[in-house]
Amino acid sequence: MEALSKAKQKWVRSLQLKKNRDQALLFVVEGEKSVLEGLSAFASHLELLVSIDSFASQIPDQFHSKTFLVTNKELEQISELKTPNKCIAIFRRPDTVLLSDQFTIVLDGIQDPGNLGTILRLADWFGVKQLVCSKDTVDCYNPKVIQSSMGAIYRVIVHYTDLASYLRNSPQQKYGAMLNGKNYKETDYAENAILIMGNEGKGVRPEIEALIDFPVTIPRFGEAESLNVATATAILLAEIIR
Amino acid sequence: MEALSKAKQKWVRSLQLKKNRDQALLFVVEGEKSVLEGLSAFASHLELLVSIDSFASQIPDQFHSKTFLVTNKELEQISELKTPNKCIAIFRRPDTVLLSDQFTIVLDGIQDPGNLGTILRLADWFGVKQLVCSKDTVDCYNPKVIQSSMGAIYRVIVHYTDLASYLRNSPQQKYGAMLNGKNYKETDYAENAILIMGNEGKGVRPEIEALIDFPVTIPRFGEAESLNVATATAILLAEIIR
Numbered sequence A, B: 001m002e003a004l005s006k007a008k009q010k011w012v013r014s015l016q017l018k019k020n021r022d023q024a025l026l027f028v029v030e031g032e033k034s035v036l037e038g039l040s041a042f043a044s045h046l047e048l049l050v051s052i053d054s055f056a057s058q059i060p061d062q063f064h065s066k067t068f069l070v071t072n073k074e075l076e077q078i079s080e081l082k083t084p085n086k087c088i089a090i091f092r093r094p095d096t097v098l099l100s101d102q103f104t105i106v107l108d109g110i111q112d113p114g115n116l117g118t119i120l121r122l123a124d125w126f127g128v129k130q131l132v133c134s135k136d137t138v139d140c141y142n143p144k145v146i147q148s149s150m151g152a153i154y155r156v157i158v159h160y161t162d163l164a165s166y167l168r169n170s171p172q173q174k175y176g177a178m179l180n181g182k183n184y185k186e187t188d189y190a191e192n193a194i195l196i197m198g199n200e201g202k203g204v205r206p207e208i209e210a211l212i213d214f215p216v217t218i219p220r221f222g223e224a225e226s227l228n229v230a231t232a233t234a235i236l237l238a239e240i241i242r
Helices: A006-014 A018-024 A032-041 A053-058 A061-066 A072-078 A113-125 A143-149 A163-169 A229-240 B006-014 B018-024 B032-041 B053-058 B061-066 B072-078 B113-125 B143-149 B163-169 B229-240
Strands: A026-030 A046-052 A067-070 A087-092 A104-108 A130-134 A157-161 A174-183 A194-198 A214-217 B026-030 B046-052 B067-070 B087-092 B104-108 B130-134 B157-161 B174-183 B194-198 B214-217
Touching: A006 A046, A006 A072, A018 A026, A026 A032, A026 A143, A032 A046, A032 A053, A032 A087, A046 A053, A046 A061, A046 A072, A053 A067, A061 A067, A067 A072, A104 A113, A104 A163, A113 A130, A113 A143, A113 A229, A113 B229, A130 A163, A157 A163, A174 A229, A194 A229, A229 B113, A229 B229, B006 B046, B006 B072, B018 B026, B026 B032, B026 B143, B032 B046, B032 B053, B032 B087, B046 B053, B046 B061, B046 B072, B053 B067, B061 B067, B067 B072, B104 B113, B104 B163, B113 B130, B113 B143, B113 B229, B130 B163, B157 B163, B174 B229, B194 B229
Parallel strands: A046 A067, A104 A130, A104 A194, A130 A157, A174 A194, A174 A214, B046 B067, B104 B130, B104 B194, B130 B157, B174 B194, B174 B214
Antiparallel strands: A026 A087, A046 A087, B026 B087, B046 B087
């Protein structure tokens, strides 16, 4: 394994910017557990692996030609994290073929990276293969999203598109989490449906709301003003996916 | 409304430390929305209110004698937040009477403030009035917990105690989230039961597990290694509380 050249260090650091990641069609994963999971689940998409000396022995042989060594200090300089872990992996993004015969979660303007990461992790638990997001939803390759997705980013495909036109053209049944819908437990769910979840504060936009076939609501028994969007998604998925 | 004296500024800042909050039996709330909700839901427990000039007009008359004005710069110095909001409220903690005839969420070693805050918010949504936590669970008066609880801290009582002895002495039925339990949808739930949730990484401790009457599991349909503890709590509460 060679040392990571200054030029490559600069390049890895440049990928902290969304603009540069987008242009190169790459994403960056930090931390032992997530990197090792990526090497196992997403090996064919590995572009480059950065490691400190003491972690190198844990990297399987087949990746050695793509692995470059850094000092702790160099790692600190190229890492997104305040306290960097032992390694950074750079992966090529998967092709995103939008499937129309799959259960799909649609997100309308989710802003918080932790929420998107948690929803990805939930999708991964419930076997949901694709998310479709409005263009103003937080970037799924944001480091905080990747971190809270706990590896789901390797298995769940995320599309960004014009939601209204996507929904208008989709033949699938459309369920949406609303405040004034039918009790979600008293609703029948079609197979391979679409579940639409709205922004943390504002909910689903009116033009998207107009495209929902079945608005559903989680009844409230206490006094909280609202549920967090990731926990609401959890409750609805647990009811729909059996 | 008077200006906040230097001595009082120092005192408010001292409450950033858990040790000092615990000793004084107080907690600190920051941000317009949470503070105003506290003034409405928790008025009798208000100890002191700090406000910048431009926010003072939004404070109801009855609280003026407890309100002290600060400059933006002073607020920055006494705030816990990097970008402080317009006001800080200090409340006395509620009395915590442990009830044995109430549905209760038990937390065994939850570490992440965001998770505890989200579970509080969930409890508040589902009308759960009390949480019982192991002594090593994150402090419910941690500023990040309060922030993510979205006002639930005013309505849900949190107890810290020796869990094993609490559970041993409780006559309530005990359900616990485990990896090898019965499908949670095929389980009957007694009224006013106890639901036990474990630590983010390690789950429920063996000595607590031994006290669970009914281990329950959320079936997995995909490949994620685990569910986040707050989303798992959401799914179980939605099934149990009807």
